[in-house]
Amino acid sequence: MIQLLVNYNICLYRSVQVKQANHALVGQLLKKSAFAYLDTSDHAKPGTMYKHPLIAKLIILWWFTDSRAEGVHYWEYFDPLPLLLLTFVLTAIQCAIDEWATGEHSVVKFQVVKYADVYQHHLKNLETSANW
Numbered sequence: 001m002i003q004l005l006v007n008y009n010i011c012l013y014r015s016v017q018v019k020q021a022n023h024a025l026v027g028q029l030l031k032k033s034a035f036a037y038l039d040t041s042d043h044a045k046p047g048t049m050y051k052h053p054l055i056a057k058l059i060i061l062w063w064f065t066d067s068r069a070e071g072v073h074y075w076e077y078f079d080p081l082p083l084l085l086l087t088f089v090l091t092a093i094q095c096a097i098d099e100w101a102t103g104e105h106s107v108v109k110f111q112v113v114k115y116a117d118v119y120q121h122h123l124k125n126l127e128t129s130a131n132w
Helices: 002-008 016-036 053-063 083-098 112-128
Strands: none
Touching: 002 016, 002 053, 002 083, 016 083, 053 083, 083 112
């Protein structure tokens, strides 16, 4: 959650104005997967799709934290970065953004029944993109 607050400027205050701003920001981030672009407000820049710093931060945090981490120990499975792993990270980020859909934080369970279609959407986009 802290990564979302920092990387996408989501605000914790509970005033009506902040909730409205957060709600609008969530809509912008989810539109055409803007959250995955280096500049979330400009999708037209070539080569910026799937370049948002949060993507790399989460991959490092989840798989490369220290010398005992899976990505370090089994490095051969991460070189090149598996498409399915990137798809998973994008889906997890989208779930975390969904937690702010109302403008304030509300837990959303990261479940297959809810996010299988989201995962497939990201996978399809990655498979057809030469920019990742």
